Amino acid sequence: MNSKRYLHNGRYELTTVSHEMRMSHWIDAPVIFDTVSNTEILSLEGDVWHLLSAKETISSIMLVLARYPSINTEYELILNPIKDVATINGITTKIGSVLKTLKAII
Numbered sequence: 001m002n003s004k005r006y007l008h009n010g011r012y013e014l015t016t017v018s019h020e021m022r023m024s025h026w027i028d029a030p031v032i033f034d035t036v037s038n039t040e041i042l043s044l045e046g047d048v049w050h051l052l053s054a055k056e057t058i059s060s061i062m063l064v065l066a067r068y069p070s071i072n073t074e075y076e077l078i079l080n081p082i083k084d085v086a087t088i089n090g091i092t093t094k095i096g097s098v099l100k101t102l103k104a105i106i
Helices: 095-103
Strands: 003-007 012-022 025-034 038-042 049-056 061-067 074-080 084-087 093-094
Touching: 003 049, 025 061, 025 074, 049 084, 084 095, 093 095
Parallel strands: 025 049
Antiparallel strands: 003 012, 012 025, 025 038, 049 061, 061 074, 074 084, 084 093
């Protein structure tokens, strides 16, 4: 089921896009859109990453992800869109390199 949530007073739109991995196994992939600049900041749609939870802090967006099919291991992804920086389980990278970094740490 696709859902939308607005963060940082509506500046960012977090959408979860559901897609079937195989035989009725569904995951909800996060997509973050900057509503001011009209750009997509992050999209894990079509990959193996499932959004477990999301919350915002003063300057960041924190996502807790799991990798299909083993959704027991959690990955903490902290995004600071203003600085274009992401931290995944303590590893810092550019937001544009999040998917590459996630694949490297598994």
